[in-house]
Amino acid sequence: MRISVIGCGYLGAVHASAMAELGHDVVGIDVDERKIKALAAGRPAFYEPGLPEILASATASGRLRFSTDIAEAAEAEVHFLAVGTPQTADTGAADVSYVDSAFSALLPHLAEGALIVGKSTVPVGTAARLAARLAAEAPHAGLAWNPEFLREGFAVKDTLSPDRLVYGVAQGDGGRAASALDHVYRAAIEAGTPRIVTDYATAELVKVAANAFLATKISFINAMSEIADATGADVTALADAIGHDARIGRRFLNAGVGFGGGCLPKDIRGFIARAEELGLNDTLAFLGEVDETNLRQRRRVVDLAVQDLGGSAAGKKVAVLGVTFKPDSDDVRDSPALDIAVSLQELGARVVVTDPEGLENALARHPDLGTAPTTREALFGAHLVILATEWNEYRTLDPETTGRLVGERRIIDGRNVLEPAAWRAAGWRYRGIGRP
Numbered sequence: 001m002r003i004s005v006i007g008c009g010y011l012g013a014v015h016a017s018a019m020a021e022l023g024h025d026v027v028g029i030d031v032d033e034r035k036i037k038a039l040a041a042g043r044p045a046f047y048e049p050g051l052p053e054i055l056a057s058a059t060a061s062g063r064l065r066f067s068t069d070i071a072e073a074a075e076a077e078v079h080f081l082a083v084g085t086p087q088t089a090d091t092g093a094a095d096v097s098y099v100d101s102a103f104s105a106l107l108p109h110l111a112e113g114a115l116i117v118g119k120s121t122v123p124v125g126t127a128a129r130l131a132a133r134l135a136a137e138a139p140h141a142g143l144a145w146n147p148e149f150l151r152e153g154f155a156v157k158d159t160l161s162p163d164r165l166v167y168g169v170a171q172g173d174g175g176r177a178a179s180a181l182d183h184v185y186r187a188a189i190e191a192g193t194p195r196i197v198t199d200y201a202t203a204e205l206v207k208v209a210a211n212a213f214l215a216t217k218i219s220f221i222n223a224m225s226e227i228a229d230a231t232g233a234d235v236t237a238l239a240d241a242i243g244h245d246a247r248i249g250r251r252f253l254n255a256g257v258g259f260g261g262g263c264l265p266k267d268i269r270g271f272i273a274r275a276e277e278l279g280l281n282d283t284l285a286f287l288g289e290v291d292e293t294n295l296r297q298r299r300r301v302v303d304l305a306v307q308d309l310g311g312s313a314a315g316k317k318v319a320v321l322g323v324t325f326k327p328d329s330d331d332v333r334d335s336p337a338l339d340i341a342v343s344l345q346e347l348g349a350r351v352v353v354t355d356p357e358g359l360e361n362a363l364a365r366h367p368d369l370g371t372a373p374t375t376r377e378a379l380f381g382a383h384l385v386i387l388a389t390e391w392n393e394y395r396t397l398d399p400e401t402t403g404r405l406v407g408e409r410r411i412i413d414g415r416n417v418l419e420p421a422a423w424r425a426a427g428w429r430y431r432g433i434g435r436p
């Protein structure tokens with residue numbers, strides 16, 4: 001099929017490349033000339049395993065090209081909208097102005113029978129509003145909402161083999177939108193991917209409900225970690241035990257510094273704001289607690305660090321291992337690791353952060369942040385080590401060789417990924433989150 005992807009940031013760049021990999025003829029459009037030039041040259045603006053490879057092969061085959069000119073989208077049968085919906089500073093609501101402007105820019109270029117497909121995460125009601133505009137201004141085209149569930153670090157795999165497909169379609173469109181989307185996702189459908197065809201509002205809600213549920217699961221286990229710390233219980237064993245109940249499940253029950261990234265935090269805040277707009281002020285109040293519990297984890301780690309440093313961080317060298325919001329990503333948006341590092345630096349510590357992929361983005365946000373290009377340099381002479389993002393190379397650190405580099409053998413394992421007994425046996429003061 002001929003496809004356009006409008007907005008080639010994280011989601012759009014992956015989606016465009018994956019659609020071309022599936023054999024479609026794709027044009028990626030973005031207003032950011034630098035991004036488009038970099039993508040056309042085969043260089044995504046972010047780290048995502050597997051993306052450079054499919055970007056290169058799709059570009060070389062001629063199935064994928066990029067442009068800043070929306071008119072280049074005119075021949076497409078399906079147009080994916082993948083622009084950003086960031087959090088607005090005052091209310092926390094999702095800012096849909098980029099969706100609106102991309103939609104407006106696209107309207108004059110829609111071919112007969114073209115389908116616009118929203119991928120961006122939007123407040124419920126957005127698709128119905130856009131559909132009303134389409135009916136008035138370009139009735140020869142249709143609209144569907146097809147939320148995206150990919151995870152950073154697994155984005156290519158998640159796009160090529162999603163665990164479900166959700167189509168929000170207009171009532172009474174005669175199955176046209178669903179059949180066009182089935183064409184787009186034929187490979188996944190043939191592989192047995194479940195597909196849910198529903199209305200616009202449900203599709204929009206599925207996306208934010210999924211992220212809200214995942215965020216709630218993480219904050220739930222982090223609340224348990226606070227209780228565990230107060231009572232000497234082990235939150236890791238607790239998670240294993242409750243996780244064996246198939247109704248609960250073990251995934252997303254890892255206690256630690258909490259969730260971050262460009263989506264979970266903003267999506268729960270946007271969801272709360274949307275419920276309030278609907279007059280449902282109390283309905284999602286618990287998500288405010290989920291957010292607060294999450295942010296408290298970062299403060300707990302900072303407090304623990306100060307305590308471990310004898311009551312003051314001033315002048316002490318703290319090695320922070322990891323700065324991205326999770327491993328296999330260079331994304332530092334709302335990263336707990338970055339927040340913890342900055343807070344300790346503000347308290348006077350000599351913070352040295354290291355990360356395999358995230359230092360450039362961290363420095364772009366905090367140019368004064370102390371950083372080191374290697375783990376070894378970060379650790380050298382440190383009074384305290386904080387493992388903040390569970391990159392493989394930190395999970396596999398050897399307590400004895402690490403111990404020879406640092407000034408003091410003190411470590412806070414902010415992701416509960418190290419073996420406490422081994423570290424203690426090597427003379428470390430080991431602290432996890434909610435584990436004795």
Ligand SMILES: NC(=O)C1=CN([C@@H]2O[C@H](COP(=O)(O)OP(=O)(O)OC[C@H]3O[C@@H](n4cnc5c(N)ncnc54)[C@H](O)[C@@H]3O)[C@@H](O)[C@H]2O)C=CC1
Pocket residue numbers: 006007008009010011012029030031032035082083084085098101102103105119120121122148149150151152262263
């Ligand atoms: N990053 C992720 O892992 C996922 C993101 N999402 C959702 O996808 C949407 C996009 O997120 P990201 O890709 O992370 O954002 P992003 O900020 O990386 O990219 C957004 C892109 O849209 C472009 N843009 C803005 N206005 C435009 C216009 N009028 N025409 C063309 N391009 C325009 C920007 O220049 C930017 O490159 C958001 O709604 C997000 O919640 C959903 C699932 C996964």
Ligand SMILES: O=C(O)[C@H]1O[C@H](OP(=O)(O)OP(=O)(O)OC[C@H]2O[C@@H](n3ccc(=O)[nH]c3=O)[C@H](O)[C@@H]2O)[C@H](O)[C@@H](O)[C@@H]1O
Pocket residue numbers: 121148149150151152153211214218251252253254255256257258259260261262263264325326
């Ligand atoms: O809407 C989005 O953009 C995406 O948001 C999340 O994906 P992502 O932000 O890539 O990252 P996750 O793997 O969900 O992790 C989010 C955060 O939770 C933390 N986390 C995760 C699991 C866990 O057990 N504990 C925990 O603290 C991670 O370290 C990370 O900071 C969802 O998992 C995706 O399905 C969704 O498409």
